[in-house]
Amino acid sequence: MKRETAAYAVDPAKSRGRLYPEPESAHRSPFQRDRDRIIHSAAFRRLKHKTQVFIEHEGDYFRTRLTHSIEVAQIARTISRALGLDEDLAEALSLAHDLGHTPFGHAGERVLNELMQPYGGFDHNGQALRIVTEIERRYAEFDGLNLTWETLEGLIKHNGPIDVDTAPYGVAEYNRRHDLELHTQSSAEAQVAAIADDIAYNNHDLDDGLRAGLFTLDETRELGIVCDCVEEVERKYPGLEEGRLRHEALRRVFGAMVDDVIAESRRRIAALAPQSPEDIRAADAPVVGFSEALLAGNAPLREFLFTRMYRHTRVNRMMSKAGRVVAEMFPRFLEQPNLLPDDWREHAERAQTPQRARLVSDYIAGMTDRYALDEHRKLFDPSADA
Numbered sequence: 001m002k003r004e005t006a007a008y009a010v011d012p013a014k015s016r017g018r019l020y021p022e023p024e025s026a027h028r029s030p031f032q033r034d035r036d037r038i039i040h041s042a043a044f045r046r047l048k049h050k051t052q053v054f055i056e057h058e059g060d061y062f063r064t065r066l067t068h069s070i071e072v073a074q075i076a077r078t079i080s081r082a083l084g085l086d087e088d089l090a091e092a093l094s095l096a097h098d099l100g101h102t103p104f105g106h107a108g109e110r111v112l113n114e115l116m117q118p119y120g121g122f123d124h125n126g127q128a129l130r131i132v133t134e135i136e137r138r139y140a141e142f143d144g145l146n147l148t149w150e151t152l153e154g155l156i157k158h159n160g161p162i163d164v165d166t167a168p169y170g171v172a173e174y175n176r177r178h179d180l181e182l183h184t185q186s187s188a189e190a191q192v193a194a195i196a197d198d199i200a201y202n203n204h205d206l207d208d209g210l211r212a213g214l215f216t217l218d219e220t221r222e223l224g225i226v227c228d229c230v231e232e233v234e235r236k237y238p239g240l241e242e243g244r245l246r247h248e249a250l251r252r253v254f255g256a257m258v259d260d261v262i263a264e265s266r267r268r269i270a271a272l273a274p275q276s277p278e279d280i281r282a283a284d285a286p287v288v289g290f291s292e293a294l295l296a297g298n299a300p301l302r303e304f305l306f307t308r309m310y311r312h313t314r315v316n317r318m319m320s321k322a323g324r325v326v327a328e329m330f331p332r333f334l335e336q337p338n339l340l341p342d343d344w345r346e347h348a349e350r351a352q353t354p355q356r357a358r359l360v361s362d363y364i365a366g367m368t369d370r371y372a373l374d375e376h377r378k379l380f381d382p383s384a385d386a
Helices: 030-039 042-049 065-083 087-096 105-115 124-135 149-157 171-177 188-211 218-222 224-236 242-272 277-282 292-310 313-335 342-350 353-365 369-380
Strands: none
Touching (some): 030 087, 030 149, 042 065, 042 124, 042 369, 065 242, 087 149, 087 188, 105 313, 188 242, 188 277, 188 292, 218 224, 224 242, 224 292
16 A cells, blocks of 8 residues: 655655656656665676775674665665655665775775865765766666765765755766756655764764773663663663673663654744745755754764774774875876876876876775785785786
């Protein structure tokens, strides 16, 4: 049975379509097709071996970009259903939001952006748009995945409006071909995907940090929202073993954040009284978000994770090594494009330096952690097989 959606939800039957027109599917909505194309893309599969915080080889239990994206999609569907939004669009955006990330997380992106400054820089959101509109080459009639306007709009604008003059590399160029209305708010579905990302990484970074022994559950008691949940579990299940206590507490933190977003978003939507998706896009501020109280409570959590996890000596050392891998590969490939794989070399050897740099950047950005380490070894270790 078809679920009723709100007047302000994006209606797949009224999609603005695709850059290259295609016949509609008899069995799937346009946004379901977008989701499926994203899932079947090479870039999505590679997320399995791209890091969140810990390098891929450090342990099987830590999150990767793939497991993170699946968790974001699950949260987004829950919030979308509660708010009467199109779940398929929110899910597609959630699954696509990290497609542009480099190997080694933000360390890899930071180094690649520095190296690409003379050639337009590097930004993972802009890269995600380029992947789904240009870099993926699977279909006979077009480059990219030919996603709907609504999915492309949400992908590039899920964090809010974009100034075309300062947009990431490739965004303004694509926007001239296919106007994504960069100056407006994104759809409520895209806003849900963005807040679901925040909820997911807040919770799984806590979980991964605890698993890695970077801090203890007792040390998180200084964090109000975590402390409240730990104490609730301890009252209900006295003497519970550490692993179960951690899981029960963190799932309550997770639930509290989701409940807060739903309640606060309903309040904002009621105040705005939107009658269409265009009313959401024309609003002065997002309609989906945390309450002021939860934002205040989240600030110590983000600070705690920053100092105790993201800047932990163990993480810093590994990220320094990872950054060096990217920093050393880039100039080698730029100066010697004959070292690139055959399908990249042919284009790189013919290209002028700016275009060659972008090709090298695309090649490195698409690497998994494991592949990047292996390529670096082949380039710089004389004993490694070519």
